[in-house]
Amino acid sequence: MALILFKGTLGFKLAFLIIAIQLLIWVMGLNKINESFYEISKFKSGFDGYYNLLKLIENEEFKSELLKELKEKLFETGNQSLKGMKDLNKIMNKINLRFNTFFMLPLNGIFLWDYQCIFHLESWNEKYGDNIEMWLSLIGELESLISFSVLMHINDNITMCEINDKSLKIKAINLGHPLINSSIRVCNDLNMDDEIFVITGSNMSGKTTFLRTIGINLVLAYNGAPVCAKNMVASKVQIYTSMRISDDLKNGVSTFYAELVRIKQIIDYSNKNSKMIFLIDEIFRGTNSVDRITGAKNVLANLNKLGAIGLITTHDLELCALETKNRIKNFHFAEHYNENKILFDYKLKSGRSTSTNAKYLMKMIGINILEE
Secondary structure (H helix, E strand, C coil): CCCHHCCCHCCCCCCCCHHHHHHHHHCHHHHHHHHHHHHHHHHHHHHHHHHHHHHHHHCCCCCCCCHHHHHHHHCCCCCCHHHHHHHHHHHHHHHHHHCCCHHHHHHHHHHCCHHHHHHHHHHHHHHHHCHHHHHHHHHHHHHHHHHHHHHHHHHCCEECCCCCCCEEEECCCCCCCCCCCCCCCCCCEEEEEEEEEEEEEEECCHHHHCCCHHHHHHHHHHCCCEEEEEEECCCCCCCEEEEEEEEEEECCCHHHHHHHHHHHHHHHHHHCCCCCEEECCCCCCCCHHHHHHHHHHHHHHHHHHHCCCEECCCCCCHHHHHCCCCCCEEEEEEEECCCCCCCCCCCCCCCCCCCCCCHHHHHCCCCCCCCC
């Protein structure tokens, strides 16, 4: 502008002076500007997905009353949500230009680009800031419902679960984990009627995956989504799990103590409301065998007395002796050997486990067994 108004040497001097002053102003506020843009850049990584989904929702005609209601809330003031997201997208694209090394200095020296972007953001916030949380929440809810529907398109062994509150029952035929490829997925039948299952079996035989299979399908069922099964009937129960428990070095909490706290929560809830299912994986693996067995027996006794249903996996065959008590049943997974290879069928079988494979696995990876 100065070059146009003042031709010649004076014009160049004025232009350089203005650029120098603007660069000085920019540098003085650079730390705060970088902090603001850092937060925006983190948001940008997921924003494009929200924005594109919003555009798809706008043009979609829904039949479901719930989806219609969500769309109406999202566009209740015309296309304000779409316009707001579009304007924000333009501002973020402008901000992205300043991250180009070749453009940063010229843009800020000539146009004070970063400050313009800050002013645009503040103006956008005044106009739309109160609504952005609601928009993202509604888009997220729609996205979760869309995710549930995807199961119908990528899995053959899919059905809707029948919810039956007459008794504490979980019954399924060909129940499988929906995240395991159908070409290698092994399904199992489940018939739990007001019972507790103690599941034993060797390492890698499928115990933990079976618990996860039950848990994820119940979550899908209670959300109105299809389940990975040929047929499934389930009572409406709260799901409590104790899986993948780890220690907390910062707060001085051991794995065993963390698991104790979690299982105490399970027992406390069962004491208030027996309509629950618990999934406890490798109970008390963080302590010695004597304490583990004693602790596990008492946990099972408490949950059995309180009337909860659930499954516990364990390597301690001593727990199988509890089958004599009412409601507790033994099941197991097993392996077999062929041409010096260990093979698993991942099928649930009645009764206690009769085999172990720890020593075989140690030999397989090259650890010598010096003591039997």
